[in-house]
Amino acid sequence: NAGVMQNPRHLVRRRGQEARLRCSPMKGHSHVYWYRQLPEEGLKFMVYLQKENIIDESGMPKERFSAEFPKEGPSILRIQQVVRGDSAAYFCASSIYTPGHSQETQYFGPGTRLLVL
């Protein structure tokens, strides 16, 4: 069972371009979370999605950022018109939820390191 996969692992963009980050959850996992780690800071929650639904986007910046988790394919975190302050490591995590089952470990991918020039 492959772990959480993220691609690309490194992404370089110039200011004003778009960045698309992909996350494939572990097999059988229907919950996906995106976190951002700014340089020298801790991980901050951005958004929580289930298939075709955004459950909690309270950590997403109000503009330029969007996320989706379609019925088929990976989850996508999209950043439009990137700025230097968007440079960070973006981590995706997935979990499996079974009603009445208490173990809900979040498994993290290796991250995508975005550098905005």
Next chain:
Amino acid sequence: KQEVTQIPAALSVPEGENLVLNCSFTDSAIYNLQWFRQDPGKGLTSLLLIQSSQREQTSGRLNASLDKSSGRSTLYIAASQPGDSATYLCAVGETSGSRLTFGEGTQLTVNP
């Protein structure tokens, strides 16, 4: 708003020493607490997960405890090894399936 604090921010110990990493959280109404390890430039590896109804969890040389009422958790590492050098992160989940709120981490260096 939940806040998670980890002390110390950095720790350097000689190989073989037993050590304790501390984590505190402001809102005791948590669902679970996870300890992770992060190596430089890498992702996070889950070490231990403690449900709110549990007091501790053990895995090999690692033991994590949880005192929900006082808002504290500790990660105990026995007989530390250079390979344990990494940043250790504590994260709190407040409801079932919800986001995790992370501490800033403790950067551990185990010297041979």
